[in-house]
Amino acid sequence: MTREQAYKLLTDHVKGQNLIRHCLAVEAVMKALAKNFNEDEDKWGNAGLLHDADWETTTETPERHTLELMDWLEDFDLEDDDALKQAILAHNHFHNGHEPPKTNFEWSLFCCDELTGLIVACALVQPDKKLESVTKESVLRKFPEKSFAGGVDREQIQLCEEHIGIELPEFIAIALEAMQAISDQLGL
Ligand SMILES: [Fe+2]
């Protein structure tokens, strides 16, 4: 599946600009993590880009989130991309009954999904609301603050240390740099 096909599938099904931006952010971070692990950047990027493509159609049925997308993916030749499907399915395992993440790929998507939200929140409290004003240190300072971006699951992010072997400060640095590189697309 090409990036163009993935992007078209996403934008065919997602109307909300913030959700598209979230998917672009997760794509960028997943590509950076793939590079870090010497894995397939395009495949990891596509998993990030697509992971929430059925979010708007499953808002009333969270247990269907990712399963609708699996149906749509049937139209594509994804024989070699089982890992991509597994990563997408595992990111919603709390609701869809799938197994929790197991591989580096699956854990990477699961952990960075929430981190992108924390980084966006950190940008929005900067005087200029820009990602370029956010530092790794400022994200780390906000990390334990429960009153800040309360919807962001810190535990889910911190599992990076146990499951993909990247310490939290490094994980934040990788994600922040990847998001800063596409700040114009993120509108931040
Ligand atoms: Fe999701």
Ligand SMILES: [Fe+2]
């Ligand atoms: Fe997400």
